[in-house]
Amino acid sequence: MTELSTLARPYAQAAFKRAKEVGAAGVWSDSLAFLAQVMQDKALQAVVDNPRVEKERLLQLMLDISKGYIHDExxxxxxILIENDRLKLIPQISELYEQYKAEDEGYINVDLYSAYPITKDEQKKFVTSLEKLLSKKVNATVKVDKTLIGGIVAKAGDKVIDSSISGQLHQLEKRL
Structure with a gap:
């Protein structure tokens, strides 16, 4: 994953730079998110991985799929991604782009993992705590992860705040 992020970084930076130049950060965000979603399709991944598929045919397929969903740029x-054999990097490019956009706009995207669904009030309490801790506005997404047993794990970029029971048990195991 780290290697893919390293390869994706210059493309994400270029996309973000261009989006800022033309004032179209949201449009670029939507286009990259759509392409990242398209690349999740297993049948399409098989086509992309097939060395017998010519780049021109792959480009035409991708343009047909995305017609009306992505802008000209x-x-x-x-x-460019297809020419450089980097089409598989689109999910990482989209993720990095969103990080650059969030940083530029003064907020941070945080994934909150909980063992059980949390209420809006609980989410608001966690978000308020994270905003104080990170000194930025927090845009939180809550996901359920039954392996945590209890508690919350917050992931903000490369920062992880683990207050889960499974995390505490792991720390106790390391100390013993």
Missing amino acids: AENFLK
């Missing part, structure tokens, strides 16, 4: 970006 994103189509050009897609062409």
Whole structure:
């Protein structure tokens, strides 16, 4: 995963730089998110992985799939990715782009993992605590992870705040 992020970083930076130049950060965000979602399809991944599929045919397929969902500059970006055999990096590019966008706009995206669904009031309490801790506005997404047993894990970029029971048990195991 780290290697893919390293390869994706220059593309994400270029996309973000261009989006800032033309004032289209949201449009780029939508286009990259759509392409990342498209790349999750197993049948499409098989086509992308097939060395017998010519780049021109792959480009035409991707343009047909995304017609009306991505803007012209994103189509050009897609062409560059295909020419450089970097199409599989789109999910990482999209993720990095969102991090750059969030940082630029003064907020941070945080994934909250809980063993059980949490209420809006509990989420608001966690978000308020994280905003104080991180000194930024927090945009939180809550996900359920039964392996945590209890508690919360917050992931903000490369920072992880683990207050889960399974995390505490792991720390206790390390100390023993």
